[in-house]
Amino acid sequence: MGTYLYSVGQSRSDPVREHEIKIKRSRFIASLAYAATMEEAKACISRIAKAHHRATHNCWAYVVGAQGQVCHASDAGEPAGTAGKPMLNTLKRYEMTCVAAVVTRYYGGVKLGVRGLIEAYGQAVEAAISTAPLVSLVPTVMVRVTLDYPVNDTFLAQARTLGARPVETWYGEQVVHDMAVEVASFPGFNRLLEAFFQQGTILFQVLEDD
Numbered sequence: 373m374g375t376y377l378y379s380v381g382q383s384r385s386d387p388v389r390e391h392e393i394k395i396k397r398s399r400f401i402a403s404l405a406y407a408a409t410m411e412e413a414k415a416c417i418s419r420i421a422k423a424h425h426r427a428t429h430n431c432w433a434y435v436v437g438a439q440g441q442v443c444h445a446s447d448a449g450e451p452a453g454t455a456g457k458p459m460l461n462t463l464k465r466y467e468m469t470c471v472a473a474v475v476t477r478y479y480g481g482v483k484l485g486v487r488g489l490i491e492a493y494g495q496a497v498e499a500a501i502s503t504a505p506l507v508s509l510v511p512t513v514m515v516r517v518t519l520d521y522p523v524n525d526t527f528l529a530q531a532r533t534l535g536a537r538p539v540e541t542w543y544g545e546q547v548v549h550d551m552a553v554e555v556a557s558f559p560g561f562n563r564l565l566e567a568f569f570q571q572g573t574i575l576f577q578v579l580e581d582d
Contacts (some may be wrong), residue, residue, distance in 0.1 A: 377440050377469040378506035381406035388420070391500040395492045397480025402500035405472050410436055413472040420474040420569050427496075428479040429494060431455035432472065433463060438511065440469035450477075450493075456488055458494035466501055470509060512552045514539070515565070519547055519574040527568060534561045550579070 389404040403420045406532045407413035413434035423429035433445035433456050443464070445456030459473050473498045484492060515536075520526055524547050528538070536553035553561045568574040 377467050377509050379406055379468055379470040379509055380404045380501075380504075380506065382507050384408070384412060388416075389503060390501055391503050392483045393446070393492075393496055393499050394480075395488070395495075396482040396484060398482065398484070398492070399476075399478040399480065400492055400496040401478075402474040402496040404497070404500050406470055407436060407472040408470050410434070410442055412436075416472040417474055420476070422501060424476040427476045429477040430474055431459065431477070432461035432474045433457075433497075434472040435463050435469045436471075437455070437469060439544075440464070440467070450489060451486060454489035455493045458490045459497045462494045462497040462501070466498075466506065468506070473500075479505070479548065484552045488543070504562070511555045513555055513558045514579040515551050515553065515561070516577045516579055517549045517551055517574055518576070519549075519563070519568070521547060523573045527564075527574065530564055531561065534564060 380386065384406055386406045390401060391397060392401045401424070405416040405420070407416050413436055417432045417434070424430055426552040427494070429448050429450055431446060431448040431450055433443070435443040443460055445460040447453065447455040455475065459475060461580050463471060463473060475493050517527075531551065534553065536551050539548040540550045542548040565574070565576045569576065
């Protein structure tokens with residue numbers, strides 16, 4: 373695995389990535405969705421399978437966890453080891469996590485055999501992955517910063533040089549930013565926060581993960 377893993381998106385609101393291939397008259401529709409947890413992955417799989425409830429098979433695999441340490445797969449009625457495992461192997465080969473994959477098969481009347489099924493399910497997932505660039509899932513720290521308007525521009529300019537960026541901003545009596553910074557860059561950003569804090573111009577709070 374690389375330093376960072378990849379996914380098809382960064383939040384559950386990202387659209388499902390879908391691609392269809394045809395092999396010997398069978399249709400294989402691969403659907404990939406962002407899923408941060410095992411529960412989200414299972415919900416994605418159920419939703420996609422329900423949308424294709426008339427299909428011959430809805431085989432699936434998922435990988436979740438910061439290091440892709442949690443994974444599972446199912447052949448969903450195909451011969452053992454011919455669907456879920458090659459799908460999972462493809463996700464791992466692309467160093468992916470936070471992803472749920474479903475390959476829907478509409479049988480076309482021609483049997484593919486064990487080797488043919490393994491290749492078909494793996495190819496379907498790979499084809500869907502290849503339709504667009506993957507998203508790097510970089511570990512970040514979220515910090516809520518409350519500051520006065522006169523120092524806002526100066527603070528943001530210095531923060532950006534350290535790789536910190538506002539994710540969401542509120543304007544009221546003061547400016548409030550929820551800012552994201554890569555874990556590796558956080559010590560430098562924290563020093564900047566402390567410097568402004570000592571000047572009495574900002575307050576800040578490191579936000580815990582939900």
